[in-house]
Amino acid sequence: MNRPVVVGVDDSEESLRAVEWAAGEAERRRRPLHILHAFIWPLLGAPLGPAPGAPPEGGLRHAAERVLATALARAQTAAPGVEVSTGLPETEPVTALLHHSHQAELLVVGSRGLGEIGGLLLGSVGARLGTEAACPVVVVRGPLTPHGPVVAGIDDEGQAVLPFAFEYAARTANTLILAHVSAEGSGTVLPEHVLDRWRERFPTVTIVQEPLTGHPGKALLHASSQASLLVVGSHHRHELSALVHGSVSQAVLHHATCPVAIIQVQRPAESSR
The missing domain is CATH 3.40.50.620 (HUPs)
Structure with a gap:
């Protein structure tokens, strides 16, 4: 079974750096890369399309699709030879990533919010994955130093x-x-x-x-x-x-x-x- 490297993304630059790191690691491991963006709004009953009179490309669903498209482009630039797929599960980020950890080679997330006291006490994505995931987890923090020890x-x-x-x-x-x-x-x-x-x-x-x-x-x-x-x-x-x-x-x-x-x-x- 060719288990993928799975990376979770949001609309932050931190998550895009996580995509770059995950794409490079997928290339080194000769594994496919799967990019996930959890789409929680349907569960909350929020309107997903553009507001009346707004441009047709507006709305929450199109915004989520743009997050995935941006992440896909970043991955393809970082590792052009890697097979990349995307997913837009309608659930919470932690739930989606923990579910995929059972079929993943590796889970990767960015560090957004991990340094905040509120995030620590309430449970950040990276912290929960590090204790509950079924595969190794990498939280991408700080500037990348590819040739460091x-x-x-x-x-x-x-x-x-x-x-x-x-x-x-x-x-x-x-x-x-x-x-x-x-x-x-x-x-x-x-x-x-x-x-x-x-x-x-x-x-x-x-x-x-x-x-x-x-x-x-x-x-x-x-x-x-x-x-x-x-x-x-x-x-x-x-x-x-x-x-x-x-x-x-x-x-x-x-x-x-x-x-x-x-x-x-x-x-x-x-x-x-």
Whole structure:
């Protein structure tokens, strides 16, 4: 099954930068790209056509179609060889994207509103996707730095983010920084025999180990300040749980200056069920 890269768009420039990033990643993965714009107005009973006396190209439905057309043009410019399709589901953005996550290779969204306190408390699209999606999620933030290092935040609970991080670093020919944060606040590194296995699988990737100290979220933000991508794990299945427990992935999602990939990490008790 040729699972697509799925990107959600609205009428913001942030979402168009997410389209560019998603198109480039679809090209690198040799996957199709599917662009979604959630069209919630029919559910609210709003009139969808142009107002009386208004130009025929007016109205909410035509506006939504223009959002998709603009995103399609941006994707085709960024990656001309990628097969691109569009969708206008009549539902909320989170609902649409979570539904498509079950058939997607990757979900991509822009960072619009993620830095606002209201968005954090009420549940932004990126935050909910990062905890509930059935596939990895990338939230495109900040200026894109294609040739910056890939930073993988790993902790004492495992290395589940490493396959995604190594594969991305290999596709983009970028250095991979393994940023290890210990729960005790003292940075550690992976043993040499573990690194040797990864070097064997990805011989073209240059690996740099960077033990971090201090608050995990702040340490990762500092380590990824010049990165092309920051990869972190999410141990929470619901956004409220992540907020209550001070999730590192949620912290970097709201303050990172580069795209953030969030990988769902199963705890041992979950994986044995």
